[in-house]
Amino acid sequence: MADFLGMMKQAAQFQSKMKAMQDELDHIEVEGTSGGGLVTVRMTAKMDVKGISIDPSLIKPDEREILEDLVVTALGDARRKAEVAMQEKMQTLTGGLGLPPGLGFS
Numbered sequence: 001m002a003d004f005l006g007m008m009k010q011a012a013q014f015q016s017k018m019k020a021m022q023d024e025l026d027h028i029e030v031e032g033t034s035g036g037g038l039v040t041v042r043m044t045a046k047m048d049v050k051g052i053s054i055d056p057s058l059i060k061p062d063e064r065e066i067l068e069d070l071v072v073t074a075l076g077d078a079r080r081k082a083e084v085a086m087q088e089k090m091q092t093l094t095g096g097l098g099l100p101p102g103l104g105f106s
Contacts, residue, residue: 017093025086030043032074032080033077034071039058
């Protein structure tokens with residue numbers, strides 16, 4: 001019975017830590033860039049896009065496709081950085097729980 005109560009207490013602590021981590025991920029921002037910094041995307045570690053900055057030199061009607069490609073690339077770069085930030089936070093949270101390898105939360 002003591003083991004069961006200990007497991008329940010550990011589960012409650014984990015749930016509390018998970019909630020705190022989720023709240024923290026809202027405040028972690030990453031920045032993805034493309035075109036040598038001409039296009040920049042800011043997003044949270046939860047992958048909510050907060051802003052896009054486009055250098056005025058790229059805003060030319062005949063270069064629309066290039067601009068679109070740069071935005072997609074910057075979004076991908078920001079997404080990858082957000083995933084890394086989320087994984088780092090998850091590693092911190094689950095580091096002491098002895099979870100089996102390969103058990104992912106992403």
